[in-house]
Amino acid sequence: MLRLTFVILFGLTTLLLSPVAMAQGTGVSFGVLQTDTSQPVDITSDNLSVNQEDGSALLTGNVLIIQGEMRLSADNVLVVRKTDGNGIERLEARGNVLLVSGEDAAEARTADYTIENGTVVMRGDVLLTQKGNTLGAEQMTVNLTTGNATLNGRVRTTLPGSGGD
Template sequence: MLRTLTAAAAMTVLALPALAQGAQVAFGGATQDPDAPVEVSADQLQVNQSDGTALYTGNVVIGQGEMRLAAPRVLVVYVEGQGRIDRLEATGGVTLVSGDEAAEAERADYDIEAGIIEMTGNVLLTQGENALTSERMIVDLENGTAEMAGRVRTVIQSGGDE
């Protein structure tokens, strides 16, 4: 019991700088491939040829490699004149899953070419039994890392009682 309390106290002290300034954590790892094809399914699709966008609504699920993103509304913006996706803008409550890691937020913007996903608004990241919350998280798919900022809070499971 004393060892568990000591470990918890040590983790709290180590996490204090993260609470004030933000935290960098692993996310997605080496399984992500920003160059992999993007597959989208939804209840409805509206295409706007004049501005090069496609709006998916209703139970939208986007897959790329082993990563899945789900949201009620996703705007797909294409690179002008090239027919390839430039970025995705997901809103209305977003869930991003990669392996056993999952993140939730109010909004997610995915820059396909850069391999960067920015999630904002009540971000919750779960990694196994551990959880982190913040207002903003930027995921770098190439490096398999995420940076959290905006009052970061971490809950780390100690592994049981002794």
């Protein structure tokens, strides 16, 4: 019993002192250290529909967005152009959203990627997986330029078992 108590306390201490756990309240690292958000954005999908009035485009079916090391996939993505018509302002991903950078992956219901500031805001049952550890929250904001992420709204984690006694 004493050994089991020690294993539990050691595991909790290790978790609480780890960079991921220390940062849960304020943030965690996500993906490669930095992503160059000025790189081209490559987009593929099954279908494309363009709105001539505002210049937006709706991509549906197996949407995959690639920018450097960052991969974003979703059921559909709305591409919103800047008001001056020069370039993309943001990408609004909906349904089965998956964001991958390096070895890190995050799932959510929706994600909005603002190209200019390199920020991705994921909402709805967010699940972040990093090296076998998982963190969940209602929302996660990722700054692709710095590699920092912040989780908000009932943050939860899964602790690995002791593997023995």
